[in-house]
Amino acid sequence: MLRVLLFKNASSPIIAHVYEHMAMNQFKQLAHQTGLLRNIDYSALGTHYLNTGFFTIDIDLYTSEAELLAGNLQRLKSPAANSAIRLAMQQISSETEQVIACDNPPLLKQEIARLDSKVWQSIGELEQPINTLNLAEHKYLSEIDHPSLSVDHVSYIIKKPLTDDPALLPFFHYLAATIHDTVADIANYKLGYYHHGSKFTKEKSQIALETEFTVLSHLANNDKVQHIYNSVISNMLKKPTLSRIVRRLKSFSYDEGKMNVPNIDDHILELGVVIGEPSWRQFANEETISKLLKDIVVEPVSF
Structure with a gap:
C-alpha cells in the first residue's frame, strides 16, 4: 500500500473548500478513466478544515495498478474553468444546503488559478510550521441560506x-x-x-x-x-x-x-x-x- 497525503493553503476558507472539491474531482475522474474501484484499488478523502484555508487530499493506493497514479497526484492540477468551479459549488451546496454567493466571478477565477499554480506539499516533508489561520478577507464571497435552493x-x-x-x-x-x-x-x-x-x-x-x-x-x-x-x-x-x-x-x-x-x-x-x-x-x-x-x-x- 502507498499513502499520498498532500496539502495546500488558500487565502480564504471558501476558496479552499471550492478548490478541494475541484482537486478531488480531478482525482476521481482519473481513477474512473483508469478503471479503478474504490476500496479495491484506493480510498480517497479530501478535507477542508473549518474556518481555515488549509485543506488536504489523503489517498491510499492499495494495488499496483493504483500505485501507478502516485506521480500524477503530486502534479494534480485543477484549472480554473467556469464549469469546474460551478460543479464544485454545486457539490458544496448539496453537502451544506447553502449557496456560495460570489459578487466577483473573475476575481474568484484569479484566486483559484493562483492556488492551482502552487505546488502540492507533503506534510511528511514539511520543514517549517504552516500558519493555517492567516487569512485574507474576501468580501465578494459568502455562504448563505437561499430560499430558492432545492x-x-x-x-x-x-x-x-x-x-x-x-x-x-x-x-x-x-x-x-x-x-x-x-x-x-x-x-x-x-x-x-x-x-x-x-x-x-x-x-x-x-x-x-x-x-x-x-x-x-x-x-x-x-x-x-x-x-x-x-x-x-x-x-x-x-x-x-x-x-x-x-x-x-x-x-x-x-x-x-x-x-x-x-x-x-x-x-x-x-x-x-x-x-x-x-x-x-x-x-x-x-x-x-x-x-x-x-x-x-x-x-x-x-x-
Whole structure:
C-alpha cells in the first residue's frame, strides 16, 4: 500500500473548500478513466478544515495498478474553468444546503488559478510550521441560506437473497460497499451528487446495503445514476477486474493497519459475523465473486 497525503493553503476558507472539491474531482475522474474501484484499488478523502484555508487530499493506493497514479497526484492540477468551479459549488451546496454567493466571478477565477499554480506539499516533508489561520478577507464571497435552493435526498439499495453460508456475508458487504462507493465517486464528479454513507440491513430472506446522496434538485438524474451502477458492476465482472478483486481480497492483513482492511466494527455490529484472513483467502476466487455480483439487484429507494 502507498499513502499520498498532500496539502495546500488558500487565502480564504471558501476558496479552499471550492478548490478541494475541484482537486478531488480531478482525482476521481482519473481513477474512473483508469478503471479503478474504490476500496479495491484506493480510498480517497479530501478535507477542508473549518474556518481555515488549509485543506488536504489523503489517498491510499492499495494495488499496483493504483500505485501507478502516485506521480500524477503530486502534479494534480485543477484549472480554473467556469464549469469546474460551478460543479464544485454545486457539490458544496448539496453537502451544506447553502449557496456560495460570489459578487466577483473573475476575481474568484484569479484566486483559484493562483492556488492551482502552487505546488502540492507533503506534510511528511514539511520543514517549517504552516500558519493555517492567516487569512485574507474576501468580501465578494459568502455562504448563505437561499430560499430558492432545492436539494433532493435520494437513496439506492443493493440487495441479494440471504446466503446460507455466513462466511460470505462480509464478502457481500465489501463488494456492495465497493459498488456504492465507486458509483458515488463517479456520480460526484460527473453529476454533482454528494455521498452521505451507507447502512446495512439483514432480513430473513435478503441482505441489503443502502446508500444516501444529496443533490441539487435540477441535477438529479436517476437514469444516469442507474447507468453508472450498471457500468461499475459490468466492469467488476470483467476478467482483469475480477482477477484484481481476488488479489486484493486475498491480500488482507489485519496487522498492517485498520484502513487497509474491511472494518470489523461494521461486521460485528451490522452483520453479526467476523471472518479472519484464512476465510478471505479461501473464498476469494473468481467464481464466488462473480456469483455474488450476478445475484445482486440495484434499486432506487427514492428520487
